[in-house]
Amino acid sequence: MGLLVAGCSTNASASTVHLNWNYFFDSVLHPDSQIQNGLWLTVSIAVTSQLIGVTLGTFAALAKMAKFRPFRIIANIYIWLFRGTPLVVQIVLFYFGLSVARVYGWPAISFMGINIDGAIQAGVFALGVNEGAYFAEIVRAGILAIDPGQMEAAKSLGMTYGQGMRRIVLPQAARVIVPPLGNEFNNMLKTTSLLVLISVPELYTVFNRKQGNYFAPFEFYLAAAVWFLLLTTIWSVIQAWIERRLAKGTAGSANAGPGFWDRLFGRGATAGEKAPLISGGR
Amino acid sequence: MALEKPRDLLGAIGGVPLPATEVVVEATGVEKWFGRLHVLKGVSMTVKRQEVVVVIGASGSGKTTFIRCVNHLEKIQGGRISVNGHLIGYREVNGKLVEDREKNIAKQRQEIGMVFQRFNLFPHMTALENIIEAPLLVRKTPNAEAIEMGRALLARVGLSAKENVYPNQLSGGQQQRVAIARALAMKPALMLFDEPTSALDPEMIGEVLEVIKQLAREGMTMIVVSHEMGFAREVADRVVMMDDGQIIEEGTPEHFFTSPTHERTKSFLSKIL
Numbered sequence: 001m002g003l004l005v006a007g008c009s010t011n012a013s014a015s016t017v018h019l020n021w022n023y024f025f026d027s028v029l030h031p032d033s034q035i036q037n038g039l040w041l042t043v044s045i046a047v048t049s050q051l052i053g054v055t056l057g058t059f060a061a062l063a064k065m066a067k068f069r070p071f072r073i074i075a076n077i078y079i080w081l082f083r084g085t086p087l088v089v090q091i092v093l094f095y096f097g098l099s100v101a102r103v104y105g106w107p108a109i110s111f112m113g114i115n116i117d118g119a120i121q122a123g124v125f126a127l128g129v130n131e132g133a134y135f136a137e138i139v140r141a142g143i144l145a146i147d148p149g150q151m152e153a154a155k156s157l158g159m160t161y162g163q164g165m166r167r168i169v170l171p172q173a174a175r176v177i178v179p180p181l182g183n184e185f186n187n188m189l190k191t192t193s194l195l196v197l198i199s200v201p202e203l204y205t206v207f208n209r210k211q212g213n214y215f216a217p218f219e220f221y222l223a224a225a226v227w228f229l230l231l232t233t234i235w236s237v238i239q240a241w242i243e244r245r246l247a248k249g250t251a252g253s254a255n256a257g258p259g260f261w262d263r264l265f266g267r268g269a270t271a272g273e274k275a276p277l278i279s280g281g282r
Numbered sequence: 283m284a285l286e287k288p289r290d291l292l293g294a295i296g297g298v299p300l301p302a303t304e305v306v307v308e309a310t311g312v313e314k315w316f317g318r319l320h321v322l323k324g325v326s327m328t329v330k331r332q333e334v335v336v337v338i339g340a341s342g343s344g345k346t347t348f349i350r351c352v353n354h355l356e357k358i359q360g361g362r363i364s365v366n367g368h369l370i371g372y373r374e375v376n377g378k379l380v381e382d383r384e385k386n387i388a389k390q391r392q393e394i395g396m397v398f399q400r401f402n403l404f405p406h407m408t409a410l411e412n413i414i415e416a417p418l419l420v421r422k423t424p425n426a427e428a429i430e431m432g433r434a435l436l437a438r439v440g441l442s443a444k445e446n447v448y449p450n451q452l453s454g455g456q457q458q459r460v461a462i463a464r465a466l467a468m469k470p471a472l473m474l475f476d477e478p479t480s481a482l483d484p485e486m487i488g489e490v491l492e493v494i495k496q497l498a499r500e501g502m503t504m505i506v507v508s509h510e511m512g513f514a515r516e517v518a519d520r521v522v523m524m525d526d527g528q529i530i531e532e533g534t535p536e537h538f539f540t541s542p543t544h545e546r547t548k549s550f551l552s553k554i555l
Contacts, residue, residue, distance in 0.1 A: 152355055153402035157416035157468055158392035160384055167419060171406050 023216045027207070027223035038206035039227065041120070045195065045202060046188045049124050053131025053188075054181070060132060061139035062165070075136065082133035088194055090130055095122035095198040123195040131188060138180045142173035175246050182239035189231050203227055287440075288496040291466060294434035301331050301471040303367040306503045307352060313360030314347055314527075321347050323527040324361065329472075332501045336514040336535075339524035340550055345507045346399075348524070349474045352505065353394040354387055365394060366471055392420060395465030399477040401457040403449040403464070409436060410445045413464045421468065428467075435463040439493055455486030462493050473497065475506040509554050515539065523547045 027035060063075035082090065095118075098104045106118030146169050154164030193204030204224055211220035307329035314322035321344045329335050337345045350356045352363055354371030362379065363370045370390055372379040382390075404412050413432040417423040423431070436442050439459040449457055458478060465473060475494065479487040491513050498504060498517040508514065514521055515535040523531040523544065531544045542548050 147402070149398060149400055149402040150404065153396075153398065153404070154416075155355065155388070156353055156391055156394070156396035156398075157464070158388050158420040159416060160388045163388075163419055167415065168404055172404075175406075 020214075020216055020219060023210075023214060023219035024223050027210070027220060028226050031227075034201070034206045034210075035203070035227070038201060038203040039231075041201060042189065042192045042203040043231065045120065045124055045127065045192050045200070046185065049127035049131060049192075050185050050188050052124070052128025053135045053184070056129065056132025057135025058139050058170075060136035061143065064136065064140060065143065079133045079136055082130050087126070087130050087191065088197060091123060091126040091194060091197055094126045095119060098122075117200070119195070119198045119200045123192075123198060123200045127188065127191065127195075131184065135181075135184060138177055138184070139173065142177040143169060145176045146172050178239075178243055178246055182235070182243070185239075186232050186235055189235060190228055193228075288438055288493045290500070291435070291438050291493070291497055292500045292502065294438050295431060295466055295469050301366050301503055304331055305329070306331055306333075306366060306472050307505065308364045309348075309352070309361065310363075311361035312348065312351060312358050312363060314344070314351060314356060315359050321527050322351070322358070325524075325527070325529055326361075327522065327529065329503060329505060332503055333519045334498045334502075334504045334506065334517050335520050335522055336518040337505060337507045337522045337524060338509060338511075338514070338538075338550070338554075343524040344527040345524045346476050349396075349476055349505055349507055352472075352474055353391050353396055355396075357381065365390065388420075392468055393471045395468060395470035395473040397458070397461050397465055397473070397475045397478050399481050401449070401454070401461045401481070403457050403461055405449050408446045408448055409441060409452070409460045412449070412460055413467045416464070417467050431467060432463075435466060436460070439463050440489075453486060454482045455489045458482065458486075458490045459493055462490075462497075466497075471503065473502055473504045475504065475508065477507050477509075479508065479510060511535075511538070511551070511555055523550070525550075 026032075031039070060075045060078055063071040064079070066072055066075075095106065099106055099118075106122050108115055108117050109121065110116070150168050150172065151161070151164050154168045155161070159167070192202050195202055196205040196208055199205065207220045207224035207227075211217045214220070305328055307327065309325060309327045312322050312325040313320075325344070325348055327335070327348075337348070339345045347356060351358050352365065352370065357371065362372070368390070369379070369382075371382055371387055373382045373386075403409075404415065407415060410429070410432045413435055414423075414428040417428045417431065418425065433442070433445065436445055439462060441456060441459055441463075444452060444456060444460075449460070452460065462478075478494065479490050482490060487510070491510060494504075494506065495513070495517050506514075506518075518535050521533060521535050521538050522529055523538070523542075523546070525544075525546045531538075531542060531547045538547070538551065542551060
């Protein structure tokens, strides 16, 4: 940070740029209620959207591998549409497009005593449906990574395909899916910021407003970056813990993923070694 | 550590699940194609109640494919296979065979146990969980009863101490014994063994064969694909030699040891004996 300050001071002498660091430190150390609400909203939108994405993605993956052709066609069209168009377009199309076209007006709803604004619903919907299309490929790869002998053993014991999938294959695929799932959720935490387009008051939207109000883009955007970094860092710790827990018992501790610090500094096992399942960037 | 002899395996599941009919397996003219590759060329085989048939033959001769057809893990393109008096995998509609509904196939498989070359234990479940999963899920056996049966089976394949151990902590021989117990837990009328010892280290082959021999002595009806001729001599009622998708020679184990007639059989046996 010393470098930044030094850089600023030379600038200041040239063109009287003045950085108000109090904006930055206040936003980080004493977040006001707007920022707190934004944080809460970002996390809850990310979690809800990810849950929708995981559910839709799992069904889409199963449909894509189904014997029944119409299921495969529907799944393929879904994945094609939502991976083939920008998320930004999907967000505004769902919110503004559908309401102006009088297809669905996104009225506010009340859920467990909390009033949920229409824009939040539309945002969660768009993020979740988009995530599902990507997650479908991850689930499919996870299922394909399981030895076909597992399903054969299940069938030979009298299980149907559905029973074998639910009790034998999916629980094993879940373990393969967790590392890329963590990756997806890291992405999701940050992607919520796109909801600024439909004025959902999540973390980024709050800082975007503040920087405009005070005309201090550097201080407030930097504070936003710090908050997002904090969220993704906390998530990395949780993810490392989950992966180590999952590896316990069955896979043998030798296969446990790298811990948080190893991950941060790139030490230890390379993540892609066991399963080439990391989803593509977008 | 001396291995405990397997004993009273069928006692653990409440006695011999006697097949309903005198003829347990009746396969006639089974044809199987993998794309343009003709793997089974009119295979016919009859297995009677409590009979042990050992199938031998070089790799690629179709023996594994054949027993996989017997519980419909593979579709067949011609002929028919009946187990316990009903068609496997197909039903007859106006004289033609159409593939049966999934539920019916699953039900038919309940009475056919299968043991795989590579064990195929469920790695996310303990030894006991592997055994009781299908009885609980498919047979709807009450929990306590399933656990009791699972423990009895584990004891009788000499693995009581491994009840809560995951497959990756078991040796190959131990895994295969759990796999046999898992198949028996469904109280099958017929057991299929697909080269049960060929993925094992030599010192573990004996412990698995002991279990299969014990099953044979107790009167389980079985088809075993195996190259263990010593084992075949001890337990087989009949040995069947397959070559290029056909059964080329059939007889008692003694016949194969003393007077095999077919050239292919002679050269095959000279390589494995």
